[in-house]
Amino acid sequence: MIVPHKIIGVAVVWNDQKQILIDRRRPEGKLGGLWEFPGGKIEPGETVEECIRREIKEELGIEIDVGEHLITIDYTYPHLQVTLTVHLCKHLSGEPMPIECDEVLWVSLNEIEQYSFPTANTQIIAAIKRYSQTRS
Numbered sequence: 117m118i119v120p121h122k123i124i125g126v127a128v129v130w131n132d133q134k135q136i137l138i139d140r141r142r143p144e145g146k147l148g149g150l151w152e153f154p155g156g157k158i159e160p161g162e163t164v165e166e167c168i169r170r171e172i173k174e175e176l177g178i179e180i181d182v183g184e185h186l187i188t189i190d191y192t193y194p195h196l197q198v199t200l201t202v203h204l205c206k207h208l209s210g211e212p213m214p215i216e217c218d219e220v221l222w223v224s225l226n227e228i229e230q231y232s233f234p235t236a237n238t239q240i241i242a243a244i245k246r247y248s249q250t251r252s
């Protein structure tokens with residue numbers, strides 16, 4: 117069966133306390149109620165970096181600095197194929213607000229396992245852990 121393919125820019129946003137921003141998807145729909153890293157579909161003519169900066173402003177009302185590419189994940193759910201292009205980002209200003217989601221939260225890398233993410237995110241979280249080990 118052919119499923120739709122979405123290309124998504126995804127932000128791993130760090131603050132000065134070495135916490136990461138996660139948001140909870142609205143309860144309705146596929147993957148409802150799960151936590152994710154903020155992001156969304158790349159629009160025509162937009163770079164991944166531009167997409168990520170725009171989506172984070174739209175969804176959470178904050179300004180970020182979009183930094184280096186962390187990992188790209190291709191994953192196929194029963195209903196959808198996603199390509200998640202993940203960048204490491206730095207929080208610049210603004211208090212995150214749940215504009216298009218249910219909840220937003222700053223979490224430490226140690227706490228992140230306590231939250232339920234879509235299956236594709238397992239690889240993202242592993243990559244964040246590898247990255248933070250090489251840095252410390």
Ligand SMILES: Nc1nc2c([nH]c(=O)n2[C@H]2C[C@H](O)[C@@H](COP(=O)(O)OP(=O)(O)OP(=O)(O)O)O2)c(=O)[nH]1
Pocket residue numbers: 122124125126147151152153154155156157196198200234235236237
């Ligand atoms: N933003 C984000 N999306 C993720 C993650 N993991 C994951 O599987 N996804 C999937 C869920 C969605 O199907 C897709 C993101 O698409 P989207 O944000 O543009 O669209 P959506 O499903 O929330 O809703 P819509 O705008 O299409 O109505 O990628 C993640 O960590 N962050």
Ligand SMILES: [Mg+2]
Pocket residue numbers: 155156157
């Ligand atoms: Mg989204």
